[in-house]
Amino acid sequence: MINSVQPNTATDKxxxxxxxxxxxxxxxxxxxxxLDDRIKKSRGLQSEVIHITPAMAxxxxxNHNKRNRNVRSQRVNEYARSIKDGRMRLVSQGLSFSKxxxxxxxxxxxxxxxxxxxxxxxxxxFGEDADVFDVTDxxxxxxxxDALNVAGRANAxxxxxxxRILINIARGSLVxxxx
Numbered sequence: 001m002i003n004s005v006q007p008n009t010a011t012d013k014x015x016x017x018x019x020x021x022x023x024x025x026x027x028x029x030x031x032x033x034x035l036d037d038r039i040k041k042s043r044g045l046q047s048e049v050i051h052i053t054p055a056m057a058x059x060x061x062x063n064h065n066k067r068n069r070n071v072r073s074q075r076v077n078e079y080a081r082s083i084k085d086g087r088m089r090l091v092s093q094g095l096s097f098s099k100x101x102x103x104x105x106x107x108x109x110x111x112x113x114x115x116x117x118x119x120x121x122x123x124x125x126f127g128e129d130a131d132v133f134d135v136t137d138x139x140x141x142x143x144x145x146d147a148l149n150v151a152g153r154a155n156a157x158x159x160x161x162x163x164r165i166l167i168n169i170a171r172g173s174l175v176x177x178x179x
Contacts, residue, residue, distance in 0.1 A: 031059045039101040042127030049090065053119040057110040060095070064103045071111065079112030083120050088112075094122035098130040 034056075038046075052060075082088040095106030103110075106122070113120055144163055148156035168174040 027055050028059060031056045032063075035060065035064070035097075036101070038124075038126050039097055039099075042097075042099065045125055045127050047094075047123050047125040049121050050124045051119050051121050052095070052110070052113055052124075054114050054117055056119075057113040060103060061107070061110050061114070064097065064101055065107055065110075066102050068103065068107045072108065075108045076111045076115055079109055080115040083112055083116040083118050088120050090121050090123065092123055094124055096125040096128050098128050098132075100130055102130060104128050104130070104132060 034050075038048075050056075079088065093105070095109065096104045098104050109120075109122065144160035145156045148159050153159055165174065
């Protein structure tokens with residue numbers, strides 16, 4: 001059913017399979033016209049904000065997600081909650097397509113739109129080189145310390161460590177190796 005998405009566990013497969021629904025032929029034609037036109041006409045990198053509906057997300061996953069990393073269902077679920085709660089914000093990282101029309105970035109966001117059943121605005125970039133996939137989203141994850149530094153907080157390392165301790169106490173999972 002999902003040829004281009006490679007779930008990494010049986011759990012992920014079960015979490016993703018029910019996301020897909022039937023889309024009317026007229027809606028598929030409209031979506032195809034919107035995306036394919038932009039893919040064909042892109043000269044260099046071109047970005048625009050597009051409201052991605054669940055049907056559009058499904059179309060992209062089924063037709064343009066030819067090579068991508070394994071699906072992380074936890075990430076899909078987090079994004080879907082953010083979308084449903086109205087917390088997903090328009091940021092520079094959205095979706096991107098290669099010059100050949102292959103989805104380079106945004107697989108988890110698209111799956112989250114499908115799962116949430118709610119459309120969302122994304123910056124969509126067309127005309128990337130296919131080989132940029134290898135260097136996209138390969139950096140380190142932003143940490144609590146990074147967020148505190150950006151927010152201008154002094155002693156960000158200590159604040160982040162303290163927050164982690166308090167979170168573990170609240171969860172009942174604080175483990176001590178000493179007295």
